[in-house]
Each structure stands twice: as C-alpha cells, then as structure tokens.
Amino acid sequence: MSNIKSIAVIGAGPCGAGLTKALVSEHAFERIKVFERRPKFGGLWNYTRFKSNSDVKRDIPSINPHSKIDKIEAKGELFYESPVYKYLDANVPKTLMAYNNYPFPENVPLFPKHEQILEYIENYSKDIEQYVSFNEEVTSLEFDSTTKKWKILSQNLNDKLEISEEFDAVAIAIGSYDKPFIPDVEGVKEWNEKYPGSIIHAKSYDEPSQFKDSRNILVVGNSASGADIAFQLATTLNRIIYKSIRSENAMPAGKDDRITDVGDLLRFEPETKTVYFKDGQSLTDVDSIIFATGYLKSIPFIKNEKLITDGAKVHGLYRHLVYYHNPTLAVIGVPRFVLPTRLSETQGCWLSKLWSGRLSLPSFEEMESYNHGLEGDERQHHDLKYPKDVDYSNILNEEAKKVKGEYGHFAVHWDEEQRRVRSNIKYIKEGYIKYQKETGKLAQNLEELENGGYIDYPKEIN
Template identity: 35%
Template sequence: MDNFTHIKSVAIIGAGPAGLAAVKYLIAENCFDRVVAFEQRDEVGGVWNFTGNVSQQQQSDLTIPRTKPAQSVERPVSVQKPSGRITHLFPSPIYDALETNIPHTLMNFTDKPFPADCPLFPPFGTVKQYLEEYADDIRTHLRLGSQIEQVRAGTCDGAHKTKWNLSYTDLVSGRRCEESFDAVICASGHYSDPYIPNFPGISDFDAAHPGVITHSKFYRNPRPYSDKKVVIVGNSASGVDISRQISTFTARVIVSEKEKPTTLHSDSNSITYRPEIAEFVAENRNVRFVNGTTETGVDHIIFCTGYQYSFPFLLGLDQPVASTGQRASHVYQHIFYHLQPTLAFLTLPQRIVPFPVAEAQAAYIARVFSGRLGLPAFEDMEAWEQGVLQAKGSKGFHNLGYPEDVDYINALHDVSMGAKACETRGAGKTPPFWDEEKRWTRQRFPMIKQAALKLGEKRCEVRCLRDLGFDFEDWKRGEYLKQKDSP
C-alpha cells in the first residue's frame, strides 16, 4: 500500500491517556503542520475525570437491556459551579474510592514514572494529576470543551485522497464549528456506553421495579446499599471492587459470575457467589440462577458487565465500525480502519495495560502517517482481521490477555523502530519495549493485587512490589539455582 506522505494535519478525538500519547508521538515526527486533540470535557484525562453523582442524572436514559451501541453522541450534564460558571460534565465511571488494579510500575508512560511516594495501586486522583502533568508540554495542541458531533470522509481536490470533515460544538460558547484534516485518530475509548445483556424477564422486571437495575458506570459509593440485598452481575475488576466495598455495608451481597471462579474472590463472609443468571422474575423481585438457586426480595442489581464499542460520530464510512458493539470492524492490528486507513483507533484491545499499549500503537500510527512506514496490501489487512475472527470470534476479537498483550507491545515496538529515520526530521519517539522483568510483573499482577487487597486499608502504605513479597531478582536467582541443580 502507498505511504501517506500527503498527510499534514491530524485530528485526535479525545484527550485521555491515549489521545495525549498520540499527540506526543505525532509531533515527535516533526512532519505535521497541524496536530489537534479535541476533548469534550473541560480537562484532560478522559474517564479519569471524576464527576461524582452527576452521573445519576443520566440513569433515566439507561435502556434495559442495552445490547446495541448508541446512535447519537452523549449529551453533557450542565452544572453551575460556585463561581457561577456553567461547566459541562460527561459522566465518568470513576467511583469514590477507585484505585488502579494495575501496579503503577507497569501502568506508567515510558518517559514519566509515577511519584515514588504514591501507593503501588494509586487512587484515581493521583492518576488524574499524573495525566495533567503529562499534558503540560502539549497544551497548545489541545482543544478542550469541544465535542465532536460528526466525522465524515470526503475527497481533497479530486486527488483521490481522503479528507476528513469534522463538525464539533464549542461547549463554552455553544458555537457549531467545522474543520478538515488529512487523518483522524479515534482515542475516545470504550468506557461510556454501558452493556447490559438481555436475560429472560429483565424488561418486565425493570418495568415493575424501575431503578433497581443499574450499571457500574453509575455506582459511586456503598452507602446507599446499607442493609440491602444486592446482586452484582460480573466479577471482573469493577465487580470485584464494588462487591468488596458494598460488603462492608451489608451482609447480603450476591455475585453472579459467568465464567470459572476468578482468583480475585473475596474472603468476606458477606459475599455469596452464584453462577450465571437464568431469569429475572418481577414478582417478589426474584433472581433465579442456572444452578436452580433463587434470591428473593433483591433491592439492587448492579451490572458490572462492561461497555460497548460505540462511535456514533463516525458517519458515512464505507462500512460501519461498530454495528453490534462487540468489537470494532474492519480494523487491522486493532488500529487501522483498512477500508480508509487514514482513520485509526487507539486502545481498542481489552485485558491490557492501556497506557503503554496506547504508546505502542501511537508510535506505529505516527510512523505510518508521516510516511516512514507503509501498511500491507488491503487484502493482507483484511486477511489478518478474518484470521483473528476465526480464532477468537467477534466477542473475543479485541481480547489480548497475558501474554498476548506483552507480545503485542513488543511487536509494535519492533515494527516502529524498523522505520527508516529521516535526515531532517529524526527518528521520532521511542515506544515501550517490555523486558523480562516487565513480563514477569505483568504475568503476576492479579496475584499482586490480591495480596494488596488482603492488607485492607494498609494496602495504601505499599510502595513497591517487594512490600508484597514479589521480587524479580529473587525469583531470577531462584530460577538460576533450579537450572544449576537440575540433572
């Protein structure tokens, strides 16, 4: 495929972690006339912006079940600050006591460590401050308070080169604006459009008991669940954390998990584990499980079932990117929309460590858009997608759990570093490469998190892996002695 030396302007949708990384890798190419990141929030950080209970104002719009991606962009909640200024908030899934489930030694960007004195699993406020500092040197490239409404592909002067026309609203003035760019990077994330599966009886249950069923996006703290019977659906990161928090306020927490028991089961006596839900019964607010057990008189049901892939602003594409919500379609290496590859995506994969993955992807995109790397032929990119579909199916298409995520980061590093440096523009920014120690830590971080949780509130005092009994050098010495002593 031809390279993209004609690209001189790039728009980035979103100024969360991925969007910020994209700006840095693009400007490091010393190639583009215009790099702009459009962010609908007033501040950088994306979902790491805590919005408190403002999210509850949008629960009335939550459709139950919810199995299709949104068809229109999310509307903000207007809030008046004490100063009298009106701010526009987009509800974030961040809850009051959220902390990372990834050690910051893995989570950080390549060129910026977290503060040495912060907890190994930092609270969301620390992450937000970290991102603010990371953005300090690229502020002139950010367009905050600008919500993208539409992105449409057009042609540029009959040259058969795609030009992307962006329509957006300046949320401060209310003015509708339009701009054109040679390429677009979608860094809007996939943690805004809740997914609630369609279990038998769920619609009738919700109609009979409005407000009982909700999604983790709208959870903020455990106090409203005091002495209530609460069913948590899903036991991944948010399910584990929310059930643990609520169990300190009520002795009746039931966790429904579809897959085999997770290593992050809580030892709380207040939590009971059940298999997948078989049916909702409106009478007596009953929930029946596939093993035949039934919970009666359920007060609250929180779905911790994740989010859908949703890009309602992408219009007029050759083929839709997100028709089912399960995955992004027509993407090569989880990045390039191969039907019109001047459109790219960041952090579509799941079960990953997002910040370094965003860097690795951004490096690849920057090299391609600057013309220093080419892409395979269309047929080869399409074949790659079909191969992943056959191997993983649609629902698992973007799942890159360990060790796939490590191999993915390193493969993108190798591809990007294989780009020929330009004598006048340099070699760009170096993406992450995960060495043996990073791989060792990544493999163990569920166990590391479990060890931290067992410390209760004292986990906030943990500053390094050694505090939890995990030491790479000790492990390496042990492996050496094993090999030495083996026959």
C-alpha cells in the first residue's frame, strides 16, 4: 500500500468530497484527481427541475444494473437527472449530517431543504476544487495486470475529447441513487406499453402538480421517499392517495388520513386498468403509478471485476469498502440507512491511512469471511440500520486514530448524545412536520420542538 502515489476519485458528490478531503490531508500522495461528470459539486443534490416534464422512454421494468445512465433533455437543457424533488428536505437533523468541524449555518432549519444542503456541500468542497475535473465522465475502468495500475478512460463532455490515464488506486464515489429499480411485477411491462407515461420511478417525481389531473394515484413503496411523496400528494392535492406497502416504515414520515395503505403488489391488468395486491385487494382506474422501490447498485464503467451482478449488492467488499480481490480499489458510500456525508468522511479517513501504508488489512481469508458472514439476503447485504451504522463508523474511527503519527483528517466520533439523537430521528422528524403544519414555521433546533411539546425526547437508546 505504501507504493500508492496516484489516486483517482470518481464522483464529487457528498461522498467524493468527504473522501478527497481525507486523502489530501494525508500528505502521502503525489497525485489526486477527482472525476465529476456534472459541472459542479453536490452530486445528487443538484436539483434538476425539468426532469418530470421530459419525454423520456423509460425501461419498465428496470432491473438491469449494467446499462449506462445518460443525460436527458428537457426545456432545452441537457442534464443528468437527479432524484431530488422540488419540496424535498432532509430526513436527518443538520447536526448529524454535518462533516467534522463544519457545522451548518445557524439560520438553516433543523432539517435543511435540498438547496441548503447543496450550498453546504459546495462550500465544504471549495478547498478541494483544484483536484476536480468537472464535466468529465469515466467511461471505462480496468486493471492492467502487467503495469499493476488502473487504466481509466474518460470523456470531456464539453469537447467530447477522450482521455486515457493510469492510477495506482481508485475510489468509486458515485453514490447509490442513479439506477432506478422497478421490479418485474406481472403485467407491469404491458401496462407501461398500453399507457405510456403512467408509470414513473420516484427519481422522476418532482411535485404534486404534475399529477393534478390523475384520478387514482398509487405510490409503491413505504420507505423514506415513498412515504414522503404520498404525504405531499395527499396534502397538496387534497385527495385519497393509495400506498402499496410490504412492511412498516422505520423512516420518518408525515401522517395524513387521506393516505390509504394497500398490500404488496401482485399483478397489473392493463386491459381493465386494475392493480391487484397480495392481500386480495384491488384498485381500478389507476391513472398514475410512482415506484418508490429504491435503486440498483450500478457501476457500469468497470471492466473485468465482478463487483456487480444483479444490482442487489456490491460483491467482494471488506467492511463495505475495500475490494479484497484487489485492495487498490474501493467503493465509498455503499451501505444503506446511513448518513452519507458523515460515513464518507469516516471511510475516507480510514482508507487514506490504508493507502498511505499506515494501516494494514487482515488476510484475504479473513476479509472474505467477513463479507460472507454479513447477515441478510442479497438486497440487505449492505443494510446498516441503527445502531449498526454508528458501531461500524466508530470501529473505523478507532482504527484510524490508532495508526502511527497523529496527523491527517479525522471524522466525527459518535458519542452518547449523538447516539440519542440518531436513535430518535423518526420521532424528531415527525414532530418537526407536525410543528410546521400547526405553526407554519420551520424549527431551527431540537429545543424548539422540545419546548413546544412536539417530541417525546429523548427515548431510550436501542
């Protein structure tokens, strides 16, 4: 690892920024280059307001993780579609989203709006701008067994010039919210062909007004985006919104009597415009269907390495991070149910010390055993629900602190107070929504909600 002198980081979103800061602070690498296909920092937080109005042919079902995501064109603009929608705000308090020693401004609400998060990431990233090549998309990543280097092919999206470069190590920080997952439910393909445009993924949702002419709207999914989209539709359009659920939602969400829960999907019957559910219910005359069913793990530019098969997980990662078949490759921000900003900083601090030679890996057998020993099925392989996310981060933090030499970048260590807030996010956000609904104001901090009696906090830590 001490032979690593040149590093490529693919992606300058919140994960790429946190990682790059740690790599730069290590002062051990001769060259660091960050590839970013967008023209600015922020990744998915770059809201694309015309996305829902674009006339794009969509793959339904969407189950292929290997197909490339291209720019779309709408209203004369060409851009990479973002999953951020018009009225999205964070589902994590700003105190837990913040990077180490870089708090959000005091005038930002407890749960920041998407434009405030983008501004925060942009400001945080300013001092690494010299390392970033914007409007440059990686098209191929392949390890050369002869030179023992990673060959990257990229394209400048302004002049279409193709570039070939080699690096000792590569960190992929493209996030997990790019390739929509729409399951292959019986009849969904035929429904989409018969009623084009009636089915979208949550990535293409923008605001309730785009559904103002729909009579019956079905949201499929009960996690963060599904619950939030259903709440927005019900409260803004003032009508019944149907939500297909498979399990209870552990994420914070607004509650409204106009949201009607139905069962898990069984099949679509386009001839009668009827959707059937596994609990025996059915819904007729459905005009619009929004799949809030998550995303596929997708790294379409990588060659010869079997990191992705069906898109359920990233294979071969030790600690959800290092590719143990070749530890000069890492994938940042893979776990679900985590805080990406803080996690990327933690992973970046640990990885920078590994690649500088100050931290060592266990044997191949131990790393492989760790990966195979993770609980859950393929799609749950990277799930780190609280308290697993906190425990995981603190393990990496402790190992990073123990290396020889008290220098480099360090991430936030989770203390008891932060754990208490983390374990209560669902109740805090729901109290925040209720406070906003009743007062018309956005709470700036926890004390404002506590004093108004809007949250029963703190609860016992799990």
